[in-house]
Amino acid sequence: MKKSVFFGTLAAAGLVAGFAAAGTLDDVKARGELNCGVNTGLVGFAAPDANGNWSGFDVAICKAVAAAVLGDPTKVKYVPTSGQTRFTALASGEVDVLARNSTWTFLRDNDLKLDFVGVNYYDGQGFMVPKALGVSSAKELDGATICIQTGTTTELNLADFFKANNMSYSPIAIDSNAEGEQQYLAGACDAYTTDASGLAATRAAFANPADHIILPEIISKEPLGPAVRHGDNQWGDIVRWTLNALIAAEEYGITSANIEELSKGSANPEIDRLLGTSGDLGPMFGLDNLWAKRAILASGNYGEIFAATIGESTPIGLARGLNAQWTQGGLLYTPPFR
Amino acid sequence: MSEHRTAAYVRTEILPEMAPPVSEIGVIRWLRENLFSGPLNTLLTLAGAFVLYLLISESFPWFRNSVWFASSVGECRDIITARWGEGATGACWAIIRDRWNMFMFGFYPRELYWRPTLALGLLLFAAAPVLFSESRRIRMAVLGVMAVFLVLAFPALGVGTPATGLLLLALGAMLVLAWSRPWALLWLTGIYPGLAVWMLWGGSVWGPVLAMAGFVLGWAAFTATRSRGAIISVGAAVALALAWWFFAMGPVMQMLETYLPFAIEAVRSDKFGGFVLALTIGVAGIVLSLPMGVVLALARQSDMLLVKSLAVGFIEFIRGVPLISLLFVASLLLNYFLPPGTNFDIILRVIIMVTLFAAAYIAEVVRGGLAALPRGQYEAADSLGLDYWKAQRLIILPQALKISIPGIVSTFIGMFKDTTLVVFVGLLDPLKGITDSVRASFEWKGAYWEPYIFVGCIFFIFNFAMSRYSMYLERRLKRDHH
Structure with missing residues (x-):
């Protein structure tokens, strides 16, 4: 009897949490800040410097999402999570996005009720x-x-x-x-x-x-990717397409150096749609038309982020390998922006 | 009488004193008595010496080859190789030098480092009337050292000359007070909690002020209704304070902030880290858990069934679960139950849990002290006609707490070390949180022992100080020396 009451309470609380999760975008906008779950410290992927500024391959995702949603890549509150607490932190609403080199598996997707929105690093x-x-x-x-x-x-x-x-x-x-x-x-x-x-x-x-x-x-196979809570599709789409925008930017040759010029108009209609020069993509999931441009400006396109944090010119020296664009023999293949 | 005759073999004069045998004096005697007094002890001594030799011979070169000035682990290794030859290993303390600020302050804004420093310094001044009230020599020594430290630290932390001068004046005034009338410092003790919170988190001054006002109101209600009996007056005090905090404080604060805005830069809890975090949680936990523990201990001894069973239930529940699970509840599970959008500060949550945890242990320690008092003390209090609270305050608790000092301080030391567990709820404690994030930068990846040794040393200093203080307190309160 007591047990059933306890589980009933838990279930009710879960329901409330479920409703609460439905408006992540509004919550983030109201808060003016993105709560991003990151590793407590992993070389190249997430690490604070002596002044407390986080940087790294996973951190770049947080910055891009914050830039897309809030217009400012610095509006991120980094929540260091341990291997044991990361998924609970996401499920309980402590963080909005989990960008913490977490492997996308069946169990985590379905049993833990998370949504992995994509893969930002194919590891093994x-x-x-x-x-x-x-x-x-x-x-x-x-x-x-x-x-x-x-x-x-x-x-x-x-x-x-x-x-x-x-x-x-x-x-x-x-x-x-x-x-x-x-x-x-x-x-x-x-x-x-x-x-x-x-x-x-x-x-x-x-x-x-x-x-x-x-x-x-x-x-x-260790496909590492950002995850969001199950059940808030709009928010999941925002994070998914922000990641896709970074990958697509590399594919189409949009870099932080030429993005201003390209956003004035380009020969490629897909670039125009991505950067908001034409089309109406942003408002479809509750953002404005310049969301992708801001996301790319946050720390560059996927290739630039890779090169700056874990690429061959860094001490870690990882080759692109599986993480090259599909045109280069890798696995990065983003759906079209149309 | 004929002259005293003696046998030929009896000496007639005293022999000159001879030096004692070599084995009975000096170092040799000490060695023989303490280290080689039997076959077993000889064996143990030799084994101990061997272990000591191994330890020192293994670690001494590592310490001797220490490098203090380098910008990365790799540079440390190059310097050690250049200085001591191929294959030499050594400590790379440069990691501590480079990331000292992170170990101490976490991500606290650099230009505001003076605030936690001042809060820590004033802690000793605020505690002086309570902790060092009897010995002027000790009081002045502790406070003097702290004052010198603060005055030296302020310019180093980038505080301007006028502010440092002001600090100098204030510290001087407080030192004079501490010299002549230590009890006058009690006003600082009273406002310190609010002051420390304001210094650490910043923001509007009215938050801490009004929160403290709740205690004043409670106290006022208590004194006003005192004649009606203990239960009524305590109830009135608690009710008024709660009503103030939950209903009146918000609007009043809004009004004051609009008309009398006075704020310093706010610092959010996620900027806290390192020893600022450990000390914040540790000190708050210690200060809050002691009174709570005493009340719980008294409640457990109470004759009132409800009070007693509530106390027993609370204490046994808290002692029955690990601290980590309480911290998990505080950081993760609580979010499910709170209304969405509630922003309940994580450090405050942790402090509450740590306090509850320590209070349960303190309660049992104090209960031990209460049980150790002879029955006659209780009866003596009754025979004097004292009511329950007076008897506790004047006769029972002073003796029970004195007995409990070692246990209480042990609990505090344990709790202070347990603050490192907050790493599991995503706070950057000095031992693992900060260390891991420092090692996550490529320059310092590969340094393993140095941060641990450093953090261990700092913890040792604090805990050893607490332990020595408790021994001093025991000596001071010793009343059976006749």
Whole structure:
């Protein structure tokens, strides 16, 4: 009896929360600020500098959405979320968007009632081993001890991979990336596994990067993308098309350098529609016509953001790989703006 | 009488004093008695010395090779290699130098650093009449050091000369007061909570002032109705204060803000971080949880069934759940139950939870003190004709609290360290929150031990000070030295 009352209350509260979620756009506009859930700190993706200014690949999404909706990329309140609290923070309304290198999975989409609006980084899980170990393939890791971050999809992928290849391993549970590096360098585990982007960043920061190799096998698909609450389609569309606008901008050659010129009118009608020179796209989801232009101006198009935060010219040095435009052999393919 | 005859083998004169055997003096005796007094102790000593040797030989080079001036971990490594040769490792304290502000203040606006600093400095002045009322020497030493620190810190934090001069005057006046009439500083103690909140969060002065006015109103109601008995007067005080906070305060504040606007720059809670955050939560938790804990302890001892069972239920519930789950409730679950759009400050939520948590433990510690008092003390109070509150205030609590000091301070120390758990609700505590975000910048990725050691040292300083203070307090309150 008591239990049913308790669950009834929870359900009622959930309903109220559901109604509350319906007007995220209005809430954000009324607040004058976007609450964006980010990582507490992940090299290249989200990190505050000494003055508390956040920057990074995920942070750029927050800035673009804030620019599109509020007209000012600085009107963001960054809410650092841990691996355990990120989805609850989104579901409870603590944040409006979660741009926190989170993998889009069936369970998270349906069981946790989130909506992943797209993919901003195609990642995959890899292994790093010391060169001295003499291993050149993940298939040779039978019986190895492996450092693995708890509460992530990587933990499950690792189990799947070793089971599928009929191998055994002993996991060393770690709590954060920094701890993982420390354990790995101290020799507590033979191999360190996490997303390939994380491995690259970690290896680049080692005293002797050349002593470590990242094995060629990528054992999982990790499409990382921004997520919003389930049930508020208008808000989901805004975040989705803001991300799409950044990707499309790169495809059409719109950069922060030439955007002013292009927005006066261009030969490509799709560019005109995107930048609001012609057509009426913005008002269809409650914004004005210049939303995409502002989003792109916030920190550049997708390619510019990539190059500035995690690209080959940065210390992390990630190649575009799967994250190139479809015209360049990658997976980035945005639906048309029409 | 014939002369005293003695046998030939008996000495007739005293021997000169000889030096004691080598094994019975000085270092050797000390070593023998303390370190090598038996086979087991000898073995333990040797094992201990070996472990100590291992620790020092492993860590000493790391500390000796410390680098203080560098702009990244990579530069630190280059400097260490250049200075100590290939393969040498060393501490890179440059990370602390570079991000000192973040460890201390989080993202607090740089030009306003003086505000939390002043709030911390004034804390000691406000606490002096309570904490250091008996010894002028200790009081003046503590306050003098704090005053010098503030006066030196202000220009360093970019405060102009006129303001620093004003501070100097105010501190001087307070030092004189502390010297001559320490109880006069109690007015500062009274306004300090409002002042500290205003200093930390800024905004309109009327918010803290009017919130504090609620306590004054409550007190006024209490004194006005005192003759009607304790329950009625406490009830009137609580009712009036609540009515003020919930109904009257909003409109009055709006009016005052319109006609008498007086505000300083507001700082939002998400700008708090590092030790400013830890100290804000820690100090607020300590100050609020002590009275609440005492009341809970008394309630648990009460003869009134309702009061007693409520107290027991609260204490056992709070002690039965981990602090982290309470923090999760505060940060995440609460949003489901509050009306949409409610903006309930996250630090305030955390402070409430931490306070409730600490109060439950304090209540049990104080209950231990109450139980340790001989029954005769209660009966003596009754026989003097004191009513319940007078008996508690004059006879029972002073003794019970004295007994409870070590336990209370232990709870406070534990609670202060537990403030680092707020990282799980997205606040940047110094130990993990700030450390993780500092390491997320590429320059400092790879520095692992340095931030932990640094933050640990700072926590040690605060906790050790608290611990020493509690020992001083125990000595001061010792009444059985005859």
